[in-house]
Every structure is written in structure tokens, then in C-alpha cells.
Amino acid sequence: MQETRRVADEAKRMGQQAQEGVERGFEAASRSFAEANKGFQALAAEMMSYSKATFDDAMRTWEQLIGVKSLEQAFEIQSQYAKRVYENHMAELSKLREMYTGMVRDASQPIEETARRPR
DSSP states (O other): OHHHHHHHHHHHHHHHHHHHHHHHHHHHHHHHHHHHHHHHHHHHHHHHHHHHHHHHHHHHHHHHHHTOSSHHHHHHHHHHHHHHHHHHHHHHHHHHHHHHHHHHHHHHHHHHHHHHSOO
16 A cells, blocks of 8 residues: 555656646746747847848939949949949848857757756
């Protein structure tokens, strides 16, 4: 009888530990998804801002091209625009890479912390 009681108590303790582990896992996953959501929102906002700035720059360049007086002036405006587009695009890619890396790091942190906790 006493042995049965001990086994039952041990099973109950193990069940509680398993339930606590599942709860910690769900809590960590929830925090992780929240961080990822914030990161995706920030990425979307950044891409929208970049798209708007790029469009505005293209429109300004078009306005400049409409008013050119010579072919050389048109080539110069177009060359400056191409250089600016390339530099801005490369800078934006770098910024998005850093943002994405930060988002992945922040989103994985709750899971990593939960995995490091003693059971």
C-alpha cells in the first residue's frame, strides 16, 4: 500500500513537472511570436518608407529631366540618379539585413531562455 502511494505521488509530481514545462513552452512561444510580429511590422514600415522615398526621388528626377536644355545635362541627371539609386538600395539592404537579424535574435530569445532554465 505504501509502495502504491509512493508511485502515485511520483507520477503526480512528474505530471505536474510536465504540465509546467508545457506551460513555459507555450508562454515562451507566445512571447516569441509577439517579438516576431513587432519585427515584421518594423520591417514593413521601413520598406514602405523606403518605397515612398524612392518614388519621390524618381519623380524629382523626372521633373529635372523634363526641363533639360541639352543632351549632356540629361545624361548628367540620369547618371546622378543611377548612382543615387544604387547607393540608396545597397544602404537599404544593409539596414533591412540588420533589422531582420535583430528580429530573429529578439524572437528566439524567449525560447532560448526557457530552454536554459533548469527543469
